[in-house]
Amino acid sequence: MTTPAKSSQVSAADAASVRQARVAAVLAGAFATPAALAAALAGPLAGLGMAFLVLRAVAALLLSSPAPVLEGTGPASRHAVRQNCLRRAAYAIAAAERISRALAAARAAGQPEAEALARALAAEKTWFAQHIAAAQHRTDAAAAVDGAAQMHGNLLGWNAVLDSRTTPDCRAANGSNFYADRPPLIGYPGTVHAKCRCWPSAAFPGAKVLRSAAAAPRTARL
């Protein structure tokens, strides 16, 4: 891969993460109607050329199941709240892009847009339900980490269910330790992937500590 291609990829990724953060900030607000939320989303999504109709449809979907207002009782829960905000923003952007594409395809094929919109929204209801289930799963897993930290202290042990369905990441983390207030790079136990069955326990004496984004410079100094 050449350097210019790489740097343009990085700046595209930067733009996407800025957009995601701006959408997350919008979604943290309270909106009485889909039109009001759609109007607020129009700014951060301006560069994507989306019709107001699409933004309003996504806004209606989001308002049908508002994000729970959670403060987070410990560091892992606070991290989960931030993660869930960002994931909700990512979902909103992806949904708007999918609906836009469906409408463009209908237009190109000379089909009625209203029917294409209805079909796209029916599909989105399934994706959105999965998004909400994943957010709840992150919240529950984080509460388990905070609960374990209250019982055992900040350094905790990582346990994986070992069978044919265990993923390499979870298998590798099994028997390691992690800090409740420093999310490991792979996430907290229970959140590595959609069906992660890992759980926290008391730390394993002498076990290695999983790398976390926050701890990377510290690790390098050792």
Ligand SMILES: [Zn+2]
């Ligand atoms: Zn796992």
